Amino acid sequence: MKLELRGITKRFGALTANDHIDLAIEPGEIHCLLGENGAGKSTLMNVLYGLYQADEGDIAIDGEVRSFAGPGDAMAAGIGMVHQHFMLIPVFTVAENVMLGHEQTRVGGRLDLAAARAKVREISDRFGFHVDPDAVVEDLPVGVQQRVEIIKALSRDAEVLVFDEPTAVLTPQETDELMATMRQLKAAGTSIVFITHKLREVREVADRITVIRLGKVVGEAEPTATNAELASLMVGRAVELTVHKEPPTLGDVALSVDSLTVTDEFGTVVVDDVSFQVRGGEVLAIAGVQGNGQTELTEALVGLQERVAGSARLNGRELIGRDVRAILDDGVGFVPEDRSVDGLVKEFSIAENLMLDRSFGEPFVSRGSVKPRVLAEFAREKIDEFDIRTQGPEQAAGRLSGGNQQKVVLARELSRELSLFIAAQPTRGVDVGSIEFIHKRIIETRDSGIPVIVISTELDEAAALADRIMVMYRGKVVGIVGGDASRDELGLMMAGERPGTTDGGTEA
């Protein structure tokens, strides 16, 4: 089926998120939508899916104008969507999530879970997913949740499938598998709209590319276009896609982690006897598929985990056993993985978020009172310095786009006197322009002699930033390799294979 969006306009108050956008999706094509954060991609897709009502414009299917009062209508018309933010009920099982909204029942109104399970298995097998229909979604790794979303969309026999940034949380392997799936679907005649910030993926699968900036279509591109061309089209300026960094000037060992073990509340050992060291002035990247202990490891270092054994000394001082505040006061900067939950208070202003972990004393607080003027001044400075796109320091952080929210967290953590900087997934879901900036700041931090730990599931990022890469699998360290290790080697390590030829130097 051929899907056309004609002159779609969508406003949120004074803001025009979509401004007369025209887009045509041909049957059986993979159509990529590119654009920086806040360009209006998700909004456009939400209009298409009936979640938002367009202020102007029409949606036409095979030339016939249709109107969707809600997602139900869109689904009935054969449109499916995998949302940027998972639309799964965390406490439901996979089968329940998949059946939700088009449940089959048996006598007594009893849900036919068997049918739903069978459906999940069938789709799962067809595309080579391994998804247990009875697993509870919140217990699943995000990669699997992503698949559940896809199964959900496929279970309704959609003819047009929208994927809104599905790869932001996937490993390289998973991304490859997803793209294979997309090709499979396309071969079966399904049209796909694919939104991503990763240019490599675009060039790999796209048949056509449309670029959106500030709510308007700014152009189309061929899959053969270079990364640089695509990036500048998106952002409206030239973007440096590779991080320029000098070889590290290594200082002394600053952080020394010894037999660190973290157990979760159910008794699973999530970080298992991990030892490594980080020197001043180097970036250690921790790579690995999400859910293999990286998060818990960094959380243990800042005092956020409860059942921790072993030791971690920062400049000779033990971190384990002290509370979060003491550790932060020691100069540990921490960018948590989930910015919207752990990084920001969305209802607070940008300024307030910038002082979130410095509310106990100078510079923003004296004698129990906040100094609003000092804080406002500081906030303005950081908004400039970190190029946070906002109406002002008083704007609620939750109203910023994801990339800008991330910059607020970075600005907060990087403007303290640091002795160690830990950043988890610093660029997840962030557009290329912002990635360039964030990477630059991380390297600057390293170059000022501070030890840096970066967690990334993104191999490109790990490779771009790291001086050494430590790979974790099932809570254990598989190995530590140099920053120039090959993708293939890292991929194998992430699957738990010990590296054949490595000498990343645990002794470093």
Add this chain to the structure above:
Amino acid sequence: GAAPEEDTAGGEGATDFLPCIVSDFGGFDDKSFNQLSMEGVQEAADELGGEFKQVESNAETDYAPNLENLVAQGCNLITGVGFALAPATIENANANPDIDFVLVDDAGDADGDGQTDADNLKPLLYDTAQAAFLAGYLSAGYSESGKVGTFGGQEFPTVTIFMDGFKQGVDYYNEEKGADVQVVGWDGSTGTFTGGFEAGPEAKTAAQNIIDQGVDVLLPVGGPIYQSALQAIKEADRDIALIGADADLFETDPSTADVVLTSILKNMHLSTYEATMSSANGEFDATPYIGTLENDGVGLADLHDFADKVDQGLLDEVAALEESIIAGDVTVESYLG
């Protein structure tokens, strides 16, 4: 209906004497002391051919403003119902010497000197223990199971005075007759209370718990909770007699007729009526009134349908006992002395 003539002059009534009354948190429909006191005032007002004003309180903090607002309305006599209104009533009485005040169930003696604290304040007190004593004696004699029961709403003296008198009456019976009738639900210092004055499931289970102990006479004390007791009695699989408190239940709630043995009367409507009338006639006298068996301020109600179910000998004994109490030969103890 037909429309009245346009100008019915003087329809306002024959007097401009304005009696007023303030309830405590129970409200005027409590089938208990607020209601009875109000009925007395109402009756007086009707007889005088004038109006009266009634004002309900919902909480302790309402008493003072309610009284003050009635003063502002030009009331000539203001009755406060309940010990809780004492301080506010005393204060208003002292502030408004031209207005007569009546205080139900409290001596109006906050400073503890044994004197009422205002010259224009008439306390109405009721030694209900005397009447309850008779009820206790009657119940003990009536009981076949040898167990009688009582329970209250909240542990207030105006509640426990009934339970106390009742228990003393039973004890007296035991003494006189060498019997061993037990009182379930009150041992003279502590007992069963529902925690409130609502006729809800709490009151009903309290009644049931007492019935389960084998009593065949039950005295609930505390406004509407008698309804729950009545229901528990109806659902029990044997005959249990109910004793009313305050008003004659047989009259005020005919649905109790089958089970009500008698009621312990606290004739508040009589004394508020009299106080109101005397004030209207300019004969207001602030000396405290204490309702007793002697002055009919308290008493035992007629047995109505139960008259022939009770042994005449027992009735005679009760009548004799009443005389002895009036004569002071038998003393009933209560906080009123």
Add this chain to the structure above:
Amino acid sequence: MTAVAEPVVSGAQRRVTIVSWKVPVIYAVVTVLFALLPLFAPRSGAATFRLVRSAEAAIQIPDVVLPANPTAWVCVVLMAAAAVFAVLRTRASQPTPLWTTVAFTIVLLIGFLAWAAAGSTLPMIGLLVGSLALATPLIFGALGGVIGERVGVVNIAIEGQLLAGAFSAAFVGSITGTPWLGLLAAMIAGLLVGLVLAVFAITYFVNQIIVGVVLNGLVAGLTTFFFSTMMADNTETLNSPELFRVISVPLLSEIPIIGPVLFQQTIVTYLMYAVVAIVWYGLYRTRWGLRLRAVGEHPQAADTVGINVARTRYLNVMLAGAIAGMGGAFYTLVSNPQFGREMTGGAGYIALAALIFGKWDPIRATLAALLFGFATNLQGVFSVIGSPVPSQFMLMLPYVVTLFAVAGLVGRSRPPAASGQPYIKE
């Protein structure tokens, strides 16, 4: 998460057992506290447990007579043994099985009852029947709360729904002369309160807690107003509904102990059993429940699969109101055929506590309400059989028990994720 090749770094993730000393500590503390009773306040005489309601019961069970103090000591020993067992299990890094806790609780209860009822007769049937009666409106209220919160609307208005139900049941029951219409009216009244809650909370996004608290005040004001202006003076015509009759279920009601407690009840109580079962089944096994829970957990996700969030919320909040309204009918069509001002006396708030205590689950909320009813009636029975403790402390008992149960045993509870959150669509 499929591995490309067989992993070399060990197979499964290591697991250790988390040792929590909570259970043995609680056992020990409770045992010691209980031992204080026979130690410092020894009671002489025997406690008689009466297991039949009356002499006429078809199957007679003899009274169980236990000597008070010795029984208490035996129970202390058994409890101490359980505590030691728990310590050993914990030492061995094994969890203490649930049956130990059940047994521990039963032993504690027997010991306590024997001690407290020394020299008197404890009517067990009455104790249990009363507990059930006290719990019934709470259960209805809690179920109304469960449905409301599970669909994402905090229902503080349970108190108002109970009260409106009680009022309407009495009023309509009186003027129509049949309790059935009274019951229907109670449900409609509860439903209407739910509807107002829904309009303000769902359509106008007003803070749900405000609406709930205000509705409680509104219903209290309106019912008291109509009670005192209309009903109080016309009790016979407007405020004396016929009560539902007790129906003994054939056979079941003959079962010793359980029969008279559970199966000699009115239709309202049987409806309560049914509603608990239906709500449980519906919530976890049917399309209705699946959608309801989805809307309460993640309304936007529900929206994206074509579920009309507002409609789902409206219907279920109204349904919740109707169920709570039935609880109101218990007051005036089962307990006592008369409405009185604010006669629910805060039961709605206790129901709210029960549903949180029960972790937003219909069965557990029911159990929580039953626990509360039991504690309430236990104090009632003790005050009757003669307890030396001042009445005020006795009346405090159910609340203290709940407080300890919540703080000691239940701990953290997680509400439905979107409970209290309005769903605002662009």
Add this chain to the structure above:
Amino acid sequence: MTSAETAVPQPSRWHRALQQITTGGAAIAVLSMVLAMLAGSILIAITDPEVQAAAGYFFARPVDTFAAIWDAVSGAYIALFQGAVYNPHAATFAGQIKPLTESLKFATPLIAAGLGVGLAFRAGLFNIGGQGQMLMAAAAAGYVGAYMNLPVGLHLVLAVAAGIAGGAIWAGIAGYLKARTGAHEVILTIMLNNIAFYLLAWMLATQGILQAPGSNNPKTAPMEPTALLPQLLGESFNLHAGFLIALAAVAFTWWLLERSSLGFRLRAVGENPHAARVAGIDVSRSYVIVMLIAGGLVGIAGVSQVLGTVPTGFGGDIDAGMGFDAITVALLGRSTPLGILGAGILFGAFKAGGFSMQAAEQVPNEVVLVVQALIVLFIAAPPLVRAIFRLPDPAGPRRRKQNGKTKEVAR
């Protein structure tokens, strides 16, 4: 993002001013009152004996019915106004403005308790425990006030402090149990309400604790004069210094929430405990602290009751249901100190007016409760009020879909 925002041209200044007046908060508040009072009129009319009498011959002479309704309703609301704000019939100026001071007196505990509930709200806790906290505060302040002999000044200070501490400790128990065990504060505070109720009942019935010496009634002795909150405007007015304490509490709470670093952390915990924890804020400790402060604020309400409003000794329902009113006050005031001040005064005025309405016109107390509840509902739902009065929506085109006019505006 920024360039797209200028798309819609701004309407003229006058238009905007007009729009603000008709759609702003004040208009909504006034219209809400009008609506609620209209509803209240129905209740007033149906209970009025004159109306009932006239309605009996409605078809013979309907004018009478309407006249009677008008008399009843206008009389009631005039009485309400005269009891709450200004009474032109009083002889002296003092008498004329006395109603206003009465309203402020009734507002005092509502403001203080509202602050306690509102503060807890801002820190993410739903404090239903106002009743228990007030009762325990009253018990503590009452004990010091009635049964201790202390010098002038010190006595009052100590009694107030004891009351605040009583409320703080009672709320602190809930905070501590929540922090320690994770139990839900709603259950904890509801249970503590009931426990406080019976605990106070016991203390009031026990000689040597709170029961007045030599008395049998569950009531305390009057407060010693040295412990009384001074009357602010002399003997003829009942407004006492509790109002000043409440104002000070408003100022303190404002400072705490808007300016202090402690308040900053409490708010952070309230909005997002996860982020607060990651930022080094001790969430458990925050719960205890906020409940202690909230309980202290509610305690002021209890103190003002026993040392100011009812100085003659108190009994078991001295809270007068204000623990629950406080929830409405707090939320109506959007949990901001100034909002709570305003909402508290509004509710205080209704209380004061309600008494005069009942005394003067025999309108049942419950009418005021109903009107109050309706006002809150309407104020909380401006779109409903706007819809009823057909006022324009300030958000204007935002919610309107497929609107032809906006099409043109947006180039």
